[in-house]
Amino acid sequence: MIDLDNKVALITGSSDGIGAATAILFSSLGAKVAIVGRNQNKLDKVAAECEAKSPHNYKPVVIRADFVNDEDVVRTFEETISAYKHLDILVNNAGQSNNKDFLDADALSDYDRTQQINVRSVVRLTQLAAPYLIKAKGSVVNVSSIASLKAYPSMWSYGMAKSAVDMFTKTMASRLAPNVRVNSVVPGPVRTNFVASLNLDPKAFWDGMVEQQPLQRVADPIDLANMIAFLSCDASRNTTGSIFVTDSGALVADPMKASSSNQ
Numbered sequence: 354m355i356d357l358d359n360k361v362a363l364i365t366g367s368s369d370g371i372g373a374a375t376a377i378l379f380s381s382l383g384a385k386v387a388i389v390g391r392n393q394n395k396l397d398k399v400a401a402e403c404e405a406k407s408p409h410n411y412k413p414v415v416i417r418a419d420f421v422n423d424e425d426v427v428r429t430f431e432e433t434i435s436a437y438k439h440l441d442i443l444v445n446n447a448g449q450s451n452n453k454d455f456l457d458a459d460a461l462s463d464y465d466r467t468q469q470i471n472v473r474s475v476v477r478l479t480q481l482a483a484p485y486l487i488k489a490k491g492s493v494v495n496v497s498s499i500a501s502l503k504a505y506p507s508m509w510s511y512g513m514a515k516s517a518v519d520m521f522t523k524t525m526a527s528r529l530a531p532n533v534r535v536n537s538v539v540p541g542p543v544r545t546n547f548v549a550s551l552n553l554d555p556k557a558f559w560d561g562m563v564e565q566q567p568l569q570r571v572a573d574p575i576d577l578a579n580m581i582a583f584l585s586c587d588a589s590r591n592t593t594g595s596i597f598v599t600d601s602g603a604l605v606a607d608p609m610k611a612s613s614s615n616q
């Protein structure tokens with residue numbers, strides 16, 4: 354049973370996509386949430402939905418921050434603690450893919466930015482949150498990517514970053530035990546605005562993705578939110594240092610089949 358009533362959760366990257374779905378689900382289950390993103394309009398919309406869904410009418414703490422900057426990462430944590438004085442759950446979800454080819458002259462600055470957003474902010478926030486999570490016997494869920502397990506050459510530095518996140522999950526699960534559990538969720542394709550930065554035709558992209566998946570679907574953000582909620586609460590109390598793939602079967606697709614629909 355998923356019980357998050359009155360738990361305090363900081364969910365990064367929650368102005369959109371997986372993070373927004375997670376914040377709204379957590380709110381509907383009675384949690385007090387802090388939501389974070391760069392776009393104020395999107396944050397305000399998610400905050401209104403969280404409040405509407407909360408059985409206690411809790412208003413989220415809303416934090417506008419860009420995780421390219423260390424100061425914004427620290428401020429995100431400070432504003433959360435200043436409001437709630439407590440933390441049970443940290444969901445490190447904010448992430449961005451790089452889009453510079455490895456041979457591009459500017460590839461290294463793109464690499465630095467990708468590591469900053471996907472890895473450094475996760476490490477810093479977890480470090481700041483750890484004393485509070487230890488006290489609360491809390492939980493960390495890191496949102497990784499299938500690109501940590503399978504090579505996607507066009508997202509090379511993003512894949513490296515997410516592999517680092519998964520190893521961070523394992524090492525922190527050991528370092529912070531027995532008080533804090535740390536797990537990774539590894540999405541395959543999820544229907545969000547994530548691909549907007551990749552300069553692709555969204556319809557063609559998603560149609561192609563559905564076609565390739567053994568389950569003949571791609572995830573909706575709520576599919577990931579459900580797994581994050583499970584890993585954040587006592588229902589998963591025996592689990593730490595684990596990497597949970599939810600990918601429409603992408604990793605088990607049969608390379609011998611032109612299309613997985615030919616059964």
Ligand code: NDP
Nearest residue numbers: 366367368369370371390391392419420448498543545547
């Ligand atoms: P979205 O683009 O829908 O949402 C990304 C969220 O992260 C937004 O809230 C965005 O804020 C925030 N964000 C992005 N960059 C920054 C930044 N520099 N500073 C602070 N916040 C930032 O993507 P998803 O929901 O799909 O992605 C969520 C996580 O899931 C990411 O870690 C991603 O790597 C991972 N993932 C997604 C997959 C997919 O197919 N969608 C597949 C595998 C992994 P704002 O919009 O306000 O700028």
